[in-house]
Amino acid sequence: MALLAAAFDVDAATRAYLATLSGAARAKSDSYFEGGYWLILWNAVVGIGITLALLRLGWIGRLSAWSQRLTRGRMFLATLVFALAFLLLTTLIGLPWTLYTGFFREHQYGMSTQSLAAFAGDTLKGMAIGVPLTALIIAGVMAAVRRSPRFWWSYAAVLTIAFLAFGIAVAPVLIEPLFNKYTPMAESPLRTAILKMAQANGVPATNVYVVDASRQTTRVSANVAGLGSTTRVALNDNLLNTHDDAGVLAVMGHETGHYVLHHIASLIVSLAIVVLLGFITIQVVVPGLIARNPGWGIPGITDPGAIAVATMVLTLFFFLATPVTNTITRFHEAQADIFGLNAARAPDGFARSAIRLGQYRKLEPTPFEEAVFFDHPSGYTRIHQAMQWKAEHLGEPGVQ
Numbered sequence: 001m002a003l004l005a006a007a008f009d010v011d012a013a014t015r016a017y018l019a020t021l022s023g024a025a026r027a028k029s030d031s032y033f034e035g036g037y038w039l040i041l042w043n044a045v046v047g048i049g050i051t052l053a054l055l056r057l058g059w060i061g062r063l064s065a066w067s068q069r070l071t072r073g074r075m076f077l078a079t080l081v082f083a084l085a086f087l088l089l090t091t092l093i094g095l096p097w098t099l100y101t102g103f104f105r106e107h108q109y110g111m112s113t114q115s116l117a118a119f120a121g122d123t124l125k126g127m128a129i130g131v132p133l134t135a136l137i138i139a140g141v142m143a144a145v146r147r148s149p150r151f152w153w154s155y156a157a158v159l160t161i162a163f164l165a166f167g168i169a170v171a172p173v174l175i176e177p178l179f180n181k182y183t184p185m186a187e188s189p190l191r192t193a194i195l196k197m198a199q200a201n202g203v204p205a206t207n208v209y210v211v212d213a214s215r216q217t218t219r220v221s222a223n224v225a226g227l228g229s230t231t232r233v234a235l236n237d238n239l240l241n242t243h244d245d246a247g248v249l250a251v252m253g254h255e256t257g258h259y260v261l262h263h264i265a266s267l268i269v270s271l272a273i274v275v276l277l278g279f280i281t282i283q284v285v286v287p288g289l290i291a292r293n294p295g296w297g298i299p300g301i302t303d304p305g306a307i308a309v310a311t312m313v314l315t316l317f318f319f320l321a322t323p324v325t326n327t328i329t330r331f332h333e334a335q336a337d338i339f340g341l342n343a344a345r346a347p348d349g350f351a352r353s354a355i356r357l358g359q360y361r362k363l364e365p366t367p368f369e370e371a372v373f374f375d376h377p378s379g380y381t382r383i384h385q386a387m388q389w390k391a392e393h394l395g396e397p398g399v400q
Contacts, residue, residue, distance in 0.1 A: 008394055013387040017351045018380065021358050032109040033362040037373050039101060044319040046097045048312045050090050055308060060086070061297020064305035075304075079142040082304035083135035086311075091127060098123065106217075111360060114216050122179055122216070129175060137163050138307055141279075146302045153279035161272045168264055172226040172234075180216075182209040182234065190245045194252050197343055198224065198233055201260045209234040214241070220356060222251050224259040231259070242356055246349030250340055254350075257339025263332045270328045278317045282310045289313070322372070329375040337382060347390035354382040 021029070054060050064082055071077035091098075103119045106112035114122070137160060144155040167175075176182070185191045185208040194208050203224055213221065213236035220242060222235035233255075239248060258264070283301075286309050290298050298305035318325070341350060355363075362369070363379035370378050377385075 008387075008391040010384065010387045010391050013390070014380070014384045017355060017383045017387075018363055021355050021363060025359065026363065028109065029359055030362050032111070032360055035105075037369075040319065040322055040373070043097075043101070044315050046094060047090075047315045050093050051308050051312050051315075054089070055293070055296045058295070058297055059089075060305045060308045063089075064298065064303055067304055075146060075302075076139055076143055079304045079307070080135055080139040083138040083307060084131060086308060087131045087135055088127075091131065109360070111218055112216065113214060113218060118216070125178055129178070133163075133167075142302070142304065142307065145306075149302065150283075153276065153283050156279050157272055157276040160275050161268055164271065165268055168268075169226060172232045176211075181212045182232075183212075184208070185210050185235075190248060193245070193249055194233065194235075197249065197253060198256050201256050201343060203233065203256060203259050204231050205233045207233070210240065211236040214238050219360065220251070220353075222255050224252075224255045243353060244349065246344075246346040247353045247356070248349075249344040250346040250350035251353050253340030253342075253344030253346070254336045255340075256343055257336035258332070261332075261335055261339060263336065267328070267332060271325075274321060274325060274328075278314050278321075281317050282313050285313050286310050326373065326375040327371070330370075330377060333376045334381075337377060337385060341386060341389045345393070345396075347386040347393075350386040351383045354379045354386070 051060075063085055064078075067082040067085065068075075068078040071081060099119075102123070103112065103114070103116065112119075140159050140163075141152075141156040144152040144159065146152075148155065185194075191208050195205065198205050205224070209232060211221075211234055213219070218238060220236060220239040222239055224231065224233050226232050233252070235248065235252065235255075239251060243251065286306060287301050289309055290296065290300060290306060296305070296309070298309065300306065337350075341347060344350070358379040361374075361376070361379060365374065365378050365380075370381070
């Protein structure tokens with residue numbers, strides 16, 4: 001085996017895989033992904049710009065006063081009404097931008113398969129679910145602000161993360177089926193191999209589900225999602241249609257790794273720290289902004305209108321924190337990559353999957369790009385790692 005490993009050129013094998021996506025296809029992938037760098041900035045600019053315009057026009061102050069009159073000063077209800085109205089208003093104003101980023105740009109690069117009507121339907125369903133849930137979280141956070149104006153951020157962080165954990169538990173069962181159809185995977189050697197790998201690593205699943213994502217996108221995806229009894233092994237039909245069995249097993253090994261390595265819990269803890277810092281930033285910055293802008297018509301941080309100011313600050317905070325949040329996610333993805341290679345023992349399948357993902361993720365970024373803009377390891381990093389694993393395991397039984 002040592003002789004086989006010595007004869008295997010990891011760098012040459014990596015370059016050979018990277019060369020399979022070249023020319024116009026590589027240029028298109030790079031253009032799409034690099035355009036996403038700018039979208040991070042423009043998403044923040046559009047979000048902050050809409051809210052700032054509403055503040056300067058006095059709409060936020062009037063909306064806050066109206067919500068309090070409507071609920072006769074019952075502040076939890078007033079905050080809930082304001083949050084619902086504010087979220088709906090900003091979402092509707094931002095629809096042209098949403099259409100460009102989520103529909104027209106995706107079609108321009110061949111990422112979307114949806115009609116405009118289908119996209120609109122999914123968008124409306126997302127609003128119907130997301131707006132009330134987000135408003136409820138905001139109302140809870142504002143209740144903490146009123147209860148403890150100086151230390152609300154600690155209670156609010158706990159509340160937000162509790163909602164996040166609950167969402168992770170119920171989303172696979174209650175929310176995701178509203179957007180896509182989940183059907184049990186047909187009996188096959190591949191299905192047996194996926195379940196065998198999952199169960200051997202402690203995943204409490206007895207079925208594999210296929211998601212009809214091809215009616216929306218050309219992207220591939222899979223997950224082992226949920227908590228406890230809601231845990232579900234799923235992969236989309238694009239993955240099945242574009243990957244051989246070794247490639248599918250490599251992807252499912254990666255997703256199994258997320259579950260086995262308790263990445264849901266560690267991501268929640270990591271995000272809790274980031275959210276806590278975001279709330280502290282609100283506590284430090286928002287009262288001063290309100291005091292310096294009396295024309296906004298917001299008396300203080302406990303007023304429902306302060307939600308709009310806090311939204312701007314939090315948007316800027318998460319924009320600046322992009323390298324941090326991407327690094328947190330990328331660290332977990334890298335761990336799952338290693339687990340998947342060991343679980344599936346399919347390094348070439350893993351490399352072929354990385355090339356498939358390279359159709360819309362830049363394969364060879366600079367170290368700076370990967371550190372700042374990538375929430376997954378780059379294609380080059382993944383393929384090189386797979387070839388290194390292959391070199392170390394050549395000649396062993398079961399290596400695909």
